[in-house]
Amino acid sequence: MNEKWNLSDPYVYQALTGLQNKPLAVQTTHGSVRGVLRKVMPDHIVIHMGGSPFYIRTAQIIWFNQIKSE
Template sequence: MSNEQVNLFSIIDAYVYQSFSSIIGEMVVVQTTQGSLRGVLKTVMPDHLVVEISNRPFYIRTTEVVWVSPE
């Protein structure tokens, strides 16, 4: 992988991180490559999200997220 490709992924990840950060504390639906989850977005990190469902945290790798929608 060239440096240009690495930099492009870093920029895209930064936008995703910033977008997810703006909806922390809200109910969300997260579609992943394995299915969908519905709960409260608790934390956003550069490599994962934490969605709380029935008082239990679910850690979702950012690379597995297809889309996120506030409810």
């Protein structure tokens, strides 16, 4: 299989990869999600929140920020 991924925003992908398995707040075009970043793919991320996975398309992300533990 010869698949070629096209990164819509390589800088966002790289930054999110460094935050994998950390608590994250993500603002999307449809609202916000807070949870643990479980997976980073070229076209989407998976946030685990309240026992459920949320799949967010990278193109829909407005901003994200790591949630610091107090």
